[in-house]
Amino acid sequence: MSLNLQTHTEHFTNPLYLESGRILEPYDITYETYGTLNDAKSNVIVICHALTGSHHAAGVYEDDNKSGWWDGLIGSGKAIDTDKYFVICSNVIGSCFGSTGPMSMQHPHHQEYRYKFPVVSIKDMVKAQRILFDRLDIHRVEAIVGGSMGGMQALQFAIHYPNFANKIISLAATHATQAWAIAFNKVAQESILKDPDFKQGYYDPEVIKEQGLSGMAVGRMAGHISFLSPESMREKFAREYKLTDGLYELFGKFQVESYLEYNGYNFSKWFDPLTYLYITKAINIYDLARGFDSLGEALKRVTANLHLISFKNDVLFKNFEMQELAQELTSIGNTNHTYIDIDSDYGHDAFLVELDKFDTYIKDILNG
C-alpha cells in the first residue's frame, strides 16, 4: 500500500497561552500524515521530532531524494505500520519548517519576530500539538512515539494530557535536561551569538541559506560529538587521516575532522540559527517536575501505558536518567510501564540509526 504522505499547514487565530505567561497569536502548525484515518478515528499514532527534525518523518518528497528522518520505522509493513495506523508528525512551535518560530512574521508588523519571539517550552510544543489534534477532531490517540526532544514531548503528553494517548513510547530522552546536555547546547549557542554574521539576530536568512553561518557550524560540530560516543567514533573513523594531507601539516585533517566540518557547515545552511537558540533553550529548561512538588507527583498523573527506552552508550542523555524515571514510576506504584536499556555503542543517535535494535520492540508494544 502507498504511504499516502500528505503535508498540511493549519492556521490558528486564538492565542496560544505559553508556560512563560506570554502568548503566541496567531500561529501556524505544519504537519504531515501517513496512512489513512479510520472512521472511528481510533488508529492515530503521533510522532514527535527532535531538535533539528521536522514533520517530515517518513517517505520521500517528489522533488527530493532524502527520506524522512524515521523512514525506516514508519511505513507499510514497518514497525509503525501505515497500512494500519494513521500517523501524524507536526513541526514543533518554535521551529523553522513551517510552524511559527522566531523567523516567522510577527502579526501585524510583517517583520520577523527574531528576539521578540517568546521562549517556548516542551510543554508549549505539546500544548500546540494538542490544539492541532482538536482541530483535526482527534481527541484520543493510540500512541505517541518520539526520541530525544521527541521523547521529552512524549513524556510531557503523558503528564499533561493523561487521557490523550493509550500508549507512550519515549526513546533516548530524560526526565529533566542535565547540566552536561545544557553545556553542549551552551557551546552551540555561544558560538552562534559570537559569529559577527549572526548580527545579533538580525542576519539575512537568505544569506545564511547560501553561505551558512560558521558559528552555527562550529556549534553543530560540538552537537555531533554528543550525538555519537567515543566507541562509535572510533569504529567509524579510527585514526584515519585524509590521504592527501600531510600528518605534520597544521591543517592536515583526520577523517573525523572532515566529517565534523562537512556536517557542521552543511547544517548551517539549512537550519535557522535563531531557531537553534530557541529550541535548545526549550530543551535546557525541560523538567517534567516543574509545576509539581516532585517528579513523583508529576508522574502520578500518568495513566497511559508508558514505555521508556534508553541506549547504553548515549552520551547526551545518559541511560541512568531514564533509569531514574523508571525507578520513580515504580516507587509511586505505577505498574503500567516498561523500561529497557538497549545495548548499543552508537551513542545518542542510535534512536535514528540503529532501528533494527528496537523496531520489533516498538511493533510489539503497538500490537498489544
Place this chain on the structure above:
Amino acid sequence: MSLNLQTHTEHFTNPLYLESGRILEPYDITYETYGTLNDAKSNVIVICHALTGSHHAAGVYEDDNKSGWWDGLIGSGKAIDTDKYFVICSNVIGSCFGSTGPMSMQHPHHQEYRYKFPVVSIKDMVKAQRILFDRLDIHRVEAIVGGSMGGMQALQFAIHYPNFANKIISLAATHATQAWAIAFNKVAQESILKDPDFKQGYYDPEVIKEQGLSGMAVGRMAGHISFLSPESMREKFAREYKLTDGLYELFGKFQVESYLEYNGYNFSKWFDPLTYLYITKAINIYDLARGFDSLGEALKRVTANLHLISFKNDVLFKNFEMQELAQELTSIGNTNHTYIDIDSDYGHDAFLVELDKFDTYIKDILNG
C-alpha cells in the same frame, strides 16, 4: 623545608630536528625546579604538563596568589617530596610560557613565527626536554610523572629514551589519541580559526591579552565539557539557575552556563590561540606506535618500571584506552608494569583535582 622554587630559561643554538623533518633553531626552554639536586644527581623527578599547563607545577610566585597546577602533589612532605627529590618541570616546545612556540620571534627576522612555526609532536616535546636535561648534566632520572598530555610525554619517554628513567607514571592518558578527543580539539580549532579577531593568525597578542578571543573562549567551553563528566557536572551544578535570571528569558542562564562562560572567556585572555592550535595538533597526531610495526613493537623498547593510571569516568581519554595499553604490555611479556583504574566520577580533570585518590599510590611507587 622550603620548596626552593627556581625558574630558568635555557637557550639552545643547535637545531632541534623535529619528527616532521623540519628543524627548530634556535630555541628556548623555560623550566622550573623544586628541591635540591643531590651530589650524585640521582634524585631527579621530571614532571610533564598538559595542554594548557606550564612549567609552574608547584609553589606560588611572589607576585601571584595562584599556586602551580600540581601543588597538592609536589612539595615538602607531599607525594612528590621536594625534601627528597629534585623536581623539574619544563614548558613544552610549542607552548607559550617561555619555551619557543608559534608566537616566538623567528630568527633572524624578528617577527613571530605564527603559521611558519613547524608542527611539533609529543615526541619532539620529549626530545627537547632530553636535550635540556643533557645541558643540566642530568642523564638519568628517578621518575617521570605526567597526566593527560603530560602522561603522553611520560609514555614517549619510556619508548624513545628507555634508559633515561627508572620509573614512569602516566595518568589520564592514552596510547594514541582517538577520534573522540580529536573531535573536541576540532571544535576548539575551528572556533578559533573562524573568529575574525584571530585575523588568520595575524592577531595582535596584546589585544588578545586584554580582550580575549571569543572563538577560543567557545572552543575552551567545549574543552571543559570533555574535562568533566555527566556525573560531575550534575554534582557540581545540578539544574541550578542563576537567581537573577528568569527561566523564560532567552538569555537567562543555568549555573553550568555561567561556569563555562567565565572559564572560557577568562582562559581566552591568558592562553595564546595559535599555541592552542599547535598543541592540540600535537595531541591529535600522538600515537606511540608511529614509526613501529605495531604498538607492541613500540612497547618492547620499554625498560622502565611503568605505571599506568586511568580514571573510571574520564570522558576524554577513556579508561579502556589505558587498559588496552596495559593489555598490550602484558601480551608482549612485560612484567614490569602496573595498571590501576581509579574509581572517580569527576572525569578527565580528576588527575588535577582528586589528588587524594592517587597521591599515596604515587608516593608508594616512588618509595619503591
